[in-house]
Amino acid sequence: MPRVITAFSNPLIKRARSLRDKRHRRAESAFLAEGLRILTEAREAGFLPETLFHAADSAQHPLVVALAQATEAAGGEVIETNADILSKLSGKDNPGAVVGIFAEFATGLAKLDRSAADLWLVAERLRDPGNLGTILRTADAVGAGGLILIDECVDPFSVEAVRASMGALFTVPIAQAPWEEFLPWLRSGPGQLVALSLDTDLDYQTPRYEAPTFLLTGNEAQGLPDAYADECDLRVKMPMLGKADSLNAAVATAVMAYEVRNQRRHG
Amino acid sequence: MPRVITAFSNPLIKRARSLRDKRHRRAESAFLAEGLRILTEAREAGFLPETLFHAADSAQHPLVVALAQATEAAGGEVIETNADILSKLSGKDNPGAVVGIFAEFATGLAKLDRSAADLWLVAERLRDPGNLGTILRTADAVGAGGLILIDECVDPFSVEAVRASMGALFTVPIAQAPWEEFLPWLRSGPGQLVALSLDTDLDYQTPRYEAPTFLLTGNEAQGLPDAYADECDLRVKMPMLGKADSLNAAVATAVMAYEVRNQRRHG
Structure with a gap:
């Protein structure tokens, strides 16, 4: 009873x-x-x-x-x-x-096994819980190994983020780390770090991405700090034909993640 | 003063x-x-x-x-x-x-000029103002002719939708219409109606889309009614490798819209 x-x-x-x-x-x-x-x-x-x-x-x-x-x-x-x-x-x-x-789960980098997946999502100073939940759903759909949250992001355990994740919070591994900890971890093994950026001419469909690919999305309003973008192996951008030259952070992450997934599934 | x-x-x-x-x-x-x-x-x-x-x-x-x-x-x-x-x-x-x-602007179908663009976004019973604003931003970025809202959608003029659109509300034409009005309007001229659906085996990268393409996304929780999906020229789905078999509606719309845009820009 x-x-x-x-x-x-x-x-x-x-x-x-x-x-x-x-x-x-x-x-x-x-x-x-x-x-x-x-x-x-x-x-x-x-x-x-x-x-x-x-x-x-x-x-x-x-x-x-x-x-x-x-x-x-x-x-x-x-x-x-x-x-x-x-x-x-x-x-x-x-x-x-x-x-x-x-x-709550542990969210240290140590719990991630980078050999478990060929694609990982990384978000820096993500502020909107809806975006965080949406990116977790995308990570689930594209078969990403997990989501790594860099520096001060919105709390993935907030009611709004959990709701927007539609349950992906429970299926997608999450880690949280400051940049100074993430970068040495990343460079301690294989991994191509790819920044979504407005500050590049490289079209996102041009490179053949190398596995494991780590896709890095910056803060919704400010994008990535230059110092972080400088550390990336590639900076790529999606074509934007409109007047605003911006996309929602969760949307940009998803379009990019599907490009990587599509390259892999088509060989 | x-x-x-x-x-x-x-x-x-x-x-x-x-x-x-x-x-x-x-x-x-x-x-x-x-x-x-x-x-x-x-x-x-x-x-x-x-x-x-x-x-x-x-x-x-x-x-x-x-x-x-x-x-x-x-x-x-x-x-x-x-x-x-x-x-x-x-x-x-x-x-x-x-x-x-x-x-407020007028939002009748009559104000749309379908020859003005090769891609249009259509959303049915969209409930979340953040999704609506995000889709408007995507429409701007992919050079869509506009966004058509079918049946009872969230109000595009709500404070939350305007905010999420980041200004795209002012740059992307919006129309609102019930399905019974939209379908005859669509069929009165050229246009391929493509539904995003879970209920199909057709991969979204298989078809060569015909211009003007109208991309139809259904309600966040329920997807498209069968009767509407039946009227579409194609139903396509994105590969989903995870456990949830779902994507945020604004994300799915964007991934799909970039596929159409990519097909066109690569000839």
Whole structure:
């Protein structure tokens, strides 16, 4: 039988709600994920919540049942609650059927195995959680080995980033490192570092990329610092025919990642 | 001399603030855009605000001066205000230096000239304003003739969509139409309608696309209705190597649009 909580003042609800703030996430090494699709994706990837909240009226949904059983079997707690509280936890007027508290993963470079993939995505000072989640989804789709976040990026465990990732947070390895740590790590093994840049004439379809390729995207507003771009093996740009000479960072990353993937799959 | 308003109770401030709601935008045929970059993009594209608000401390910025002069020369009003009020208008803690009230554009299909471009983007029931703005930016970058919004999409004049478009709202023609109106319009002239779909085996790099190409992207969560997909000349999909079998709608649109553009530029 699940425990039933319907009071917002309950300490467990308050704790869950507090994880919407980065400070609390860091202090507790935990984060929130919500929605049946995302939590099911997590379960299939081997990640179960420490605490699973579900609405009373969705207790019979087969995916909720599967999540609740797996959570309890793994020693987690299942809490039955109501839509009001789920809404407060998720910050959405129309909350999903479930919200989970998950333990944060380690995000050191050491956990990455560069021989595991021929393509890696790297983002520097990414500010928008939607862009981060979207890039994680792209990483999943193109078969990238993972996403490496350089310097001060938005928190990948933020509610908005997890939501935008549609579950890819659980399937795509993530590392976080300052540039001074990333660059020696990269140069300690094989790897071509390719910068997406406006400051080049090299068309992104000209080079034959070498595996493993590390695609580096800079900050949404400022792009890459010159000093970082100088360290890259290649700087490439997409043709831009319009007036703005800019693309959304997640879009540019995806167009570039598919170019690398297409080169490889066509031999 | 600009008029100075520093009271939030001022009717003009209240009116501007009300344009954050779709209902008021429709009633007044006006919308808000903010930030020096976006308003300068608008000015260069020939769009000036009916009312320009700027912070007192940015009055000497060359781009603010240029905007204020052009606005007054076109018969618009320039209001000097403070950061608090700009923040209330923009809904951001860190507002840009300027906010403008612009007249909405007509968005009928009749205003589109299909012979003007070899590529058009079409989105059906797009729900996320960030995706809409991002797709407008992509349309600008790939030289698309415009963006056609089918059925009930998020409002392209919403503050969030305008912001995400980074000014492309002013440079990319937009039309809105129900499917029953779009399809006869499309079939009344040349045009290949290509659906992005998960429900096909046709790789997006296999066909040689015919100009003008109309790229159709479906709703973020549900994709295209079958009945709409059935009317398309082609259904194509991108390879997805991961576990999720999904891409963000704006990302999929961009990857696809660059494929069409790349085919054309390489002859």
